[in-house]
Amino acid sequence: MRILVHTEGAERWCEALRQRLNDESLEIFVDDGERLGDILVVWAPPAELFERHVGHDVKVILNLGAGVDSLLQNPALPNDVPVIKLRDAGMASHMLDYVRYGLLHFRRDFDRYAGQQRAGEWAPHRVVRAAHYPVIVLGLGAIGAQIAEGLAADGYPVHGFSRSAHTLAGVTCHHEQGDEGRTLQEVLRDKSLGLKAVINLLPNTEATRDVLNAEVFAALAEDAVLINPGRGSSVVEADLVAALDAGTLRGALLDVFQHEPLAADSPLWQQSRVIITPHAAAPTPMSGAADQLVDNIQRVQRGETLTGVSREHGY
Known part of the structure; x- marks a missing residue:
């Protein structure tokens, strides 16, 4: 053979x-x-x-x-x-490290402290504990499920979204299929969840392309952030840039993009609210x-x- x-x-x-x-x-x-x-x-x-x-x-x-x-x-x-x-195959542990860093960066205000450092401003912020920082993991496949359970073990209130129903330890799971199902947009627009971070691990399919768009960004809390180590196809990048420029989104940690390598003239490079990594979250x-x-x-x-x-x- x-x-x-x-x-x-x-x-x-x-x-x-x-x-x-x-x-x-x-x-x-x-x-x-x-x-x-x-x-x-x-x-x-x-x-x-x-x-x-x-x-x-x-x-x-x-x-x-x-x-x-x-x-x-x-x-x-x-x-x-x-x-x-x-x-x-071991990618989940790398991915969990990446997501943990992103959550810590925003939850502990390192993005704000970086801006204050450039401005020479001394102003401590109140510490927000993980238990008061609800997050949602989009996509509960082999890797997404481990990320969701890992964050729940860290003390975050974790929601998960998938096409079909899942049951995961410490995770409130939402799904699209069935009589009780809700669409992704419906879940993300649910203010009662109090979501602070959206973690995208959706696969690249016809159903998931461009689902993170202006409508979704507008529905999230003003201090919400996007962490995307999953697929760039899920995000309408022009809508993301507009939401960041307008302050609708607090910030984003981005590892994947619609087209890679990210074009030199992409406005994301110059966006101070964004951290860019070169598809390196989970080799x-x-x-x-x-x-x-x-x-x-x-x-x-x-x-x-x-x-x-x-x-x-x-x-």
Whole structure:
């Protein structure tokens, strides 16, 4: 069986797989633009890779990340091959660190103190405890659920929103489906929740694109903040800039954007209320990811049927 790897730093991934599998019946190699693979291990591959495999019996496509939007949008992606994504693989702990920093930055007024430092102003602010800082996590998949439960354990009042119903320890879960469901906009407009921070971990799907827009920003409390380490497609960036300029939103910590790298002329770079990081919130840890890849490769070897991501739902 042949395992083709297409990604930046592909040889490192090949070596990690060789060490774990130690199976002479497997040929593990970096995509050279010519050879075919029975299992494709990829990140953002070109259409040509799939076009080359037309008529070849590809068993599974293993995606080197939790986000599959770019893969599902590939026009040459075969319809009959399951796509398996990484589920956490250690990314959740990195993501939780990132979100914790964002919440602490705004809850303890470090954004305001930075402005005061530039102005030479000495003015202590009242400390707001986590218990008085309600937050909402949008998207309760494998990573989002861990983030929500981790923040609840930190003492924050945590709300969660997802398409289908979830039950998580210490988290008030809201969902869209069913008779008692509410839309995301309805939940975010609910003043009784007292939300101080919106943490976006929604997947990139037709249903989630542009959902964080002017209407939502206007409905949030004036001192609310946005933390987005999830998907840039969820945010209407022009509306976000307008809300920040108007003071409708207190600030934002942004790791992902509609187009990456973020354009040099984007007004977000010059927005004093924003912290920008370069899609670095939760890099994929090779060790945990390679372990997941090996598990799926061995399942293929055993002839097991793999259930991939939903093409309909996009995750």
